[in-house]
Amino acid sequence: MKYVDEFRDAALGRLLAGEILNAVEPGRHVKIMEVCGGHTHSIYKYGVDDLLPENVELVHGPGCPVCVIPMGRVDDGIAIAQEPGVILTCFGDMMRVPGSDGTLLEAKARGADVRMVYSPLDALRIAKANPDREVVFFAIGFETTAPSTALTLKRAKAEGVANFSCFCNHVTIVPPLRALLDSPDLRFVGPGHVCTVVGARPLEFICEDYNKPVVVSGFEPVDILQSVLMILRQLGEGRSEVENQYKRVVPYEGNLRALEVMAEVFALRPHFEWRGLGFISHSGLKLSDAYSDLDAELRFAVPGVRVADPKACQCGEVLKGVIKPFECKVFGSACTPERPIGTCMVSSEGACAAYYNYGRFARERVVV
Amino acid sequence: MNGTAAREARVLDIIETQRGKRPKFRDEAITMAHGAGGKATGALIEGLLLPAFASPALDVLADAGMVDVAGAATALTTDSFVVKPIRFPGGSIGELAVNGTVNDLAMAGARPLALTLSLILEEGLPAEMLRAEVEAIAAAARAAAVAIVAGDTKVVERGHADMMYICTTGLGHIDPRAALAPTALRPGDRLIVSGPIGAHGTAIMLARGEFELDATIVSDTRSLWPAVDALLEQAGAGLRCLRDATRGGVASVLNELARASGVAMLVQEAAVPVDPAVAGAAELLGIDPMHVANEGVLVAAVAPEWADAALAALRAVGEDGAFARAADIGEVRTSPTGMVLVETGFGGRRVMDQLVGDPLPRIC
Numbered sequence: 001m002k003y004v005d006e007f008r009d010a011a012l013g014r015l016l017a018g019e020i021l022n023a024v025e026p027g028r029h030v031k032i033m034e035v036c037g038g039h040t041h042s043i044y045k046y047g048v049d050d051l052l053p054e055n056v057e058l059v060h061g062p063g064c065p066v067c068v069i070p071m072g073r074v075d076d077g078i079a080i081a082q083e084p085g086v087i088l089t090c091f092g093d094m095m096r097v098p099g100s101d102g103t104l105l106e107a108k109a110r111g112a113d114v115r116m117v118y119s120p121l122d123a124l125r126i127a128k129a130n131p132d133r134e135v136v137f138f139a140i141g142f143e144t145t146a147p148s149t150a151l152t153l154k155r156a157k158a159e160g161v162a163n164f165s166c167f168c169n170h171v172t173i174v175p176p177l178r179a180l181l182d183s184p185d186l187r188f189v190g191p192g193h194v195c196t197v198v199g200a201r202p203l204e205f206i207c208e209d210y211n212k213p214v215v216v217s218g219f220e221p222v223d224i225l226q227s228v229l230m231i232l233r234q235l236g237e238g239r240s241e242v243e244n245q246y247k248r249v250v251p252y253e254g255n256l257r258a259l260e261v262m263a264e265v266f267a268l269r270p271h272f273e274w275r276g277l278g279f280i281s282h283s284g285l286k287l288s289d290a291y292s293d294l295d296a297e298l299r300f301a302v303p304g305v306r307v308a309d310p311k312a313c314q315c316g317e318v319l320k321g322v323i324k325p326f327e328c329k330v331f332g333s334a335c336t337p338e339r340p341i342g343t344c345m346v347s348s349e350g351a352c353a354a355y356y357n358y359g360r361f362a363r364e365r366v367v368v
Numbered sequence: 369m370n371g372t373a374a375r376e377a378r379v380l381d382i383i384e385t386q387r388g389k390r391p392k393f394r395d396e397a398i399t400m401a402h403g404a405g406g407k408a409t410g411a412l413i414e415g416l417l418l419p420a421f422a423s424p425a426l427d428v429l430a431d432a433g434m435v436d437v438a439g440a441a442t443a444l445t446t447d448s449f450v451v452k453p454i455r456f457p458g459g460s461i462g463e464l465a466v467n468g469t470v471n472d473l474a475m476a477g478a479r480p481l482a483l484t485l486s487l488i489l490e491e492g493l494p495a496e497m498l499r500a501e502v503e504a505i506a507a508a509a510r511a512a513a514v515a516i517v518a519g520d521t522k523v524v525e526r527g528h529a530d531m532m533y534i535c536t537t538g539l540g541h542i543d544p545r546a547a548l549a550p551t552a553l554r555p556g557d558r559l560i561v562s563g564p565i566g567a568h569g570t571a572i573m574l575a576r577g578e579f580e581l582d583a584t585i586v587s588d589t590r591s592l593w594p595a596v597d598a599l600l601e602q603a604g605a606g607l608r609c610l611r612d613a614t615r616g617g618v619a620s621v622l623n624e625l626a627r628a629s630g631v632a633m634l635v636q637e638a639a640v641p642v643d644p645a646v647a648g649a650a651e652l653l654g655i656d657p658m659h660v661a662n663e664g665v666l667v668a669a670v671a672p673e674w675a676d677a678a679l680a681a682l683r684a685v686g687e688d689g690a691f692a693r694a695a696d697i698g699e700v701r702t703s704p705t706g707m708v709l710v711e712t713g714f715g716g717r718r719v720m721d722q723l724v725g726d727p728l729p730r731i732c
Binding site: 001004008009013020033044045046047048049050051056096106108110115118122221268324326327331332337338348349357358359360361 | 374376382396397399400401407408411593642648651654714718719
């Protein structure tokens with residue numbers, strides 16, 4: 001595949017790995033967090049870790065949309081799905097996230113009409129094809145997916161699709177990043193997809209307020225290695241800047257049209273609960289007043305009960321990069337991809353699932 | 369080894385020990401994941417069905433069971449077909465119902481002899497569609513040189529079946545040129561696939577029209593007996609095991625074999641043949657072609673000294689060059705036991721596990 005294979009080139013990978021060996025300060029342990037779940041998935045899928053020296057450690061961050069959904073919101077989604085006449089639509093991974101009483105997949109087996117879609121527009125199509133049913137889209141994701149939800153809602157409104165509504169769980173990336181920045185030794189690979197929408201400018205506070213380098217990165221293995229190298233060079237040269245490795249896609253100012261649509265359709269919630277991270281102020285989106293008639297939380301009786309994470313689950317510490325997946329008490333024993341306890345074990349972008357599915361064998365790496 | 373590494377190694381050991389155990393069936397209700405050919409299917413079969421029907425023939429979990437019929441080694445197998453839509457580029461449910469069962473016999477090293485056919489029809493099914501499927505069944509049976517010797521028909525009320533379901537049972541004569549078993553793999557053996565992977569599952573997915581992808585991908589449904597016949601003739605003594613890579617794809621087959629034989633595998637990702645259209649669709653949908661179903665691709669484990677002969681035999685089969693792109697994709701190793709590792713095209717290594725649930729129900 002042109003424009004993809006070039007960024008998976010093994011020779012280029014080896015070249016970058018060599019440069020990284022030269023750039024890393026001997027004896028210094030560098031922790032680099034990739035914020036985005038897409039990076040986590042790529043790192044494991046291509047074995048990017050294998051090309052890094054042992055003292056360059058990749059830590060997996062909170063940027064997996066499925067992983068940050070708390071149990072209470074899953075329960076709310078199931079409650080909506082069980083309302084008479086409702087078709088609940090969601091992305092595939094969301095169906096396997098456990099709430100306090102099972103998953104959406106299990107609710108489906110008990111009779112709820114839950115359907116997997118690949119895009120919010122598919123959900124709208126289902127609504128138009130089933131005018132006598134209420135079709136709800138379970139929206140999740142960062143600024144990456146929020147614009148497509150926003151455009152779908154705009155279209156639903158313009159076309160007067162009265163039986164369509166949205167259960168909004170969209171979140172924003174900057175507030176949880178701020179929460180993580182107090183960890184002193186962490187450097188960041190910036191979330192390429194999110195930055196496609198918001199641009200690189202919102203990350204400037206990382207350099208200005210915290211004096212740390214950040215590199216916005218693409219998602220192919222060559223992208224990630226190059227971004228790691230750029231961070232190491234900034235460290236070596238004592239710089240703290242926002243650099244954009246993903247220039248072929250990310251404009252520094254972002255996508256103004258997408259931001260406009262989001263501003264029209266969404267409004268910030270005062271608080272939103274994140275799985276394992278607790279409530280974070282101004283981190284979640286709801287539908288704006290102009291779109292409140294399409295808000296499933298207002299249309300249906302949603303329990304809205306906060307459910308504590310299972311005691312054994314350490315997803316929060318994994319999401320913050322405090323522990324590695326295998327350091328969690330239940331990793332691989334009580335919590336597996338077949339029977340996840342925590343969200344990180346569900347999505348292929350979740351650190352635990354990626355590690356379990358792809359990384360589960362001892363590696364040998366160079367120490368510099 | 370430092371403390372963290374030691375802990376990691378210990379956790380990995382625990383996981384592999386647990387994975388080595390027979391899975392338990394603990395679900396409260398059947399979900400679509402139980403039909404997907406991945407881990408949930410495994411738990412259903414090994415946790416519920418095997419313990420209930422315990423028999424030596426069943427316990428080996430081969431594609432067909434072995435029965436001694438008055439001194440003749442015979443293979444017996446059965447399969448149901450619920451694919452949606454019933455017609456798709458490259459085939460239809462009728463053709464699939466014959467080839468699927470014929471292939472299960474072939475994978476046991478058995479020459480297909482006869483099939484039974486059971487039709488479950490939904491009230492209101494247009495006769496024209498039924499007639500087309502009956503013709504497809506007849507044509508596929510002729511092509512595979514099997515006779516349909518018995519059958520049954522049932523009709524259920526509208527809404528209680530989706531157009532039509534088919535069940536076929538097949539009987540075959542076990543060929544003496546090889547002794548095949550999922551437990552027969554040895555370190556050093558080569559792993560061969562008979563052609564480009566992922567076509568059937570991708571074709572079905574696109575035929576459903578859920579994705580607006582403009583690509584012509586044709587199902588690979590075909591009888592694999594000619595390929596098996598050639599392998600038995602040219603490399604029979606070196607054949608360890610054959611599997612057709614249906615639900616769960618090549619990844620599931622390799623994992624099942626690694627576990628059954630207590631060996632490891634190392635697959636070279638770059639050596640696996642995938643058509644560009646399939647690779648492109650899989651890329652867009654975030655699916656690994658190794659997890660996508662095939663209906664005309666087999667995986668062969670072959671003793672190393674027979675690998676070249678096996679490849680040559682496959683590539684020469686038939687006039688349409690159906691197996692011309694057969695490829696050696698990796699080797700059997702000693703450790704880590706029961707695991708399949710992939711050397712990625714990028715130069716890293718990772719585990720290639722079975723899927724937990726398939727995003728794609730009812731593909732066969």
